[in-house]
Amino acid sequence: MISLDRTCFLNNTGISGSSSPFSYKLKLPPASVKVSALGPNRDRNNNVLIENNNNALTEVKEDDTSSAADVVSNLTVPDLDVYYDGAAAEEELVTPWAVSVARICFVFDVLDVEYMFCIEYWFMMFWQQCGYSLLRDPHHNKGLAFTEKERDAHYLRGLLPPTVISQDLQVKKMMRSIRQYQVPLQKYMAMMDLQETNERLFYKLLIDNVEELLPVVYTPTVGEACQKYGSIFRRPQGLFISLKEKGKIHEVLRNWPQKNIQVIVVTDGERILGLGDLGCQGMGIPIGKLSLYTALGGVRPSACLPVTIDVGTNNEQLLNDEFYIGLRQRRATGQEYAELMQEFMTAVKQNYGEKVLIQFEDFANHNAFDLLAKYGTTHLVFNDDIQGTASVVLAGLVAALKVVGGTLADHRFLFLGAGEAGTGIAELIALEISKQTNMPLEEARKKIYLVDSKGLIVQSRVDSLQHFKKPWAHDHEPIKNLVDAVNAIKPTVLIGTSGVGRTFTKDVVESMAALNDKPIIFSLSNPTSQSECTAEEAYTWSKGRAIFASGSPFDPVEYEGKVFVPGQANNAYIFPGFGLGLIMSGAIRVHDDMLLAASEALAAQVIQENFDKGLIYPPFKNIRKISAHIAANVAAKAYELGLATRQPQPKDLVKYAESCMYSPAYRSYR
Numbered sequence: 001m002i003s004l005d006r007t008c009f010l011n012n013t014g015i016s017g018s019s020s021p022f023s024y025k026l027k028l029p030p031a032s033v034k035v036s037a038l039g040p041n042r043d044r045n046n047n048v049l050i051e052n053n054n055n056a057l058t059e060v061k062e063d064d065t066s067s068a069a070d071v072v073s074n075l076t077v078p079d080l081d082v083y084y085d086g087a088a089a090e091e092e093l094v095t096p097w098a099v100s101v102a103r104i105c106f107v108f109d110v111l112d113v114e115y116m117f118c119i120e121y122w123f124m125m126f127w128q129q130c131g132y133s134l135l136r137d138p139h140h141n142k143g144l145a146f147t148e149k150e151r152d153a154h155y156l157r158g159l160l161p162p163t164v165i166s167q168d169l170q171v172k173k174m175m176r177s178i179r180q181y182q183v184p185l186q187k188y189m190a191m192m193d194l195q196e197t198n199e200r201l202f203y204k205l206l207i208d209n210v211e212e213l214l215p216v217v218y219t220p221t222v223g224e225a226c227q228k229y230g231s232i233f234r235r236p237q238g239l240f241i242s243l244k245e246k247g248k249i250h251e252v253l254r255n256w257p258q259k260n261i262q263v264i265v266v267t268d269g270e271r272i273l274g275l276g277d278l279g280c281q282g283m284g285i286p287i288g289k290l291s292l293y294t295a296l297g298g299v300r301p302s303a304c305l306p307v308t309i310d311v312g313t314n315n316e317q318l319l320n321d322e323f324y325i326g327l328r329q330r331r332a333t334g335q336e337y338a339e340l341m342q343e344f345m346t347a348v349k350q351n352y353g354e355k356v357l358i359q360f361e362d363f364a365n366h367n368a369f370d371l372l373a374k375y376g377t378t379h380l381v382f383n384d385d386i387q388g389t390a391s392v393v394l395a396g397l398v399a400a401l402k403v404v405g406g407t408l409a410d411h412r413f414l415f416l417g418a419g420e421a422g423t424g425i426a427e428l429i430a431l432e433i434s435k436q437t438n439m440p441l442e443e444a445r446k447k448i449y450l451v452d453s454k455g456l457i458v459q460s461r462v463d464s465l466q467h468f469k470k471p472w473a474h475d476h477e478p479i480k481n482l483v484d485a486v487n488a489i490k491p492t493v494l495i496g497t498s499g500v501g502r503t504f505t506k507d508v509v510e511s512m513a514a515l516n517d518k519p520i521i522f523s524l525s526n527p528t529s530q531s532e533c534t535a536e537e538a539y540t541w542s543k544g545r546a547i548f549a550s551g552s553p554f555d556p557v558e559y560e561g562k563v564f565v566p567g568q569a570n571n572a573y574i575f576p577g578f579g580l581g582l583i584m585s586g587a588i589r590v591h592d593d594m595l596l597a598a599s600e601a602l603a604a605q606v607i608q609e610n611f612d613k614g615l616i617y618p619p620f621k622n623i624r625k626i627s628a629h630i631a632a633n634v635a636a637k638a639y640e641l642g643l644a645t646r647q648p649q650p651k652d653l654v655k656y657a658e659s660c661m662y663s664p665a666y667r668s669y670r
């Protein structure tokens, strides 16, 4: 008899257990055989490039049959990008081909005797893109930068005009064309078109001009893009998972062309920046965040997956908009919502293994905290709005202490806004104070007050408070408005995370300035329209004394002959390096101490020259170096906590982080 205990695997490589007439048991290939790329994994000097790859080849032990899903990801035909994105990789790209080996053992039961034989499969994958389709493949297209030799070898003759130009000249030309657009949304659309036609040029542009283009592909313009997504929609980007896909999410993930995913940014669109419920049109956010993962953190684009979960929207305007791209129904909640999320989280782990990072982005408060708590113990999850924002703000405060003096414990903090960002930041500050002083966490929390839409959060309100606000209900008389709270609490630091613009009024800023020689004021809500005050207001109303930072960028301000450069306290400083640190160490869980490690690394990058300009963050133009330091600190913490699986630990983690980073330079094709 042929036994039928089939373990279906190798789907990713094109061999499917279900189509085989035989059943087979999976026996893993010995470590020495593993799946290995025989051709492209060496550079010109015959150095093995696999060393630069952090995740693709996971050691598998012989006879380890524990997880079919892990096995599948281990046996995936290696993605060539993996080998060539490391800094050590030579420009020369061999023709895209790879050979993989796997061993499959067939088991037969014949008259109760079990026979087993093994076959070593060698698969050869040829996917030579050529001619017209090569020009239309954004991952390989180089436009006019294809060389004469490449035009001959890849059937491009006649499909391009005769001139051959360098990537640098392409960058110059694209920048000139983008600068000609007056309307930010047009710049955004031009950048998205570029991403969809020539990915490497897109990233080269973004990396080389990060300070100019960040406000285009990210806040504030991405906010407007999400609001108008239906009207500007040209080509789908990212993966849309709606209630219609319930029960099929596993297959939907398989429709995505890339198999070797390392980071997913997922939103359900309910709280897009400070703009509220934008439903399915929130897709702009995961796309923007993942562009930054690549440009700022060096995670290769093919390892990034943007996802929007569409359970409907409560935004009437969108529901009545004929161009709306999402499900035309009110939001599913409760069990229906939880089941879809559960199916998604399970399918992600099945498809991509234990080490895929899932970043929750712009979920509404009522889901964000619960999802983080629920999946924090089973998945590698990170909530950017709670944890990323907390880490970047703590870094800014630590740096600001060098200007204002004292320790964190010497300061008093007042927040306007008690949602994800507000309570997330407050908790991380309290944790750091408690670590620095050995003070119990509850004591440390008493230095921090929060105001929400109903006024100061105090003990008398505790029964009616949402669970994430309860730790902040201190003994204090109720206070209704912010300016009275400032005068009663006398904070040294005022932080806005309310999502409501212009709430730091002249009275509020003047009160902060009357109480403090150097008031620290952060207006964190995004995009610019929702910022609690502008940079100009903060500097003018405080008579040039405020130490100011904002979530969305503001231009430098001149006040009484002095130029002040406002810092951008945006989680974009943190998540790309943080994610890289998790990936390169093979971390399996996120721990709060890693957030502190990221803050510490970021604060250490602020130098005197920055302080002299009023900055408490380093400029974004050095972001890749900054991300490498953050990644190294996070990875070191992962090793220290025993949460890292990539062994042995690299000796120099900063160098290792740099060597892992994607380079947007073109490769040459043979």
Ligand SMILES: O=C([O-])CC(=O)C(=O)O
Binding pocket: 219, 272, 273, 274, 362, 384, 385, 525, 526, 551, 570, 571
């Ligand atoms: O996206 C940004 O600019 C920062 C952020 O996470 C938010 O405001 O939700």
Ligand SMILES: [Mg+2]
Binding pocket: 273, 361, 362, 384, 385
């Ligand atoms: Mg966000």
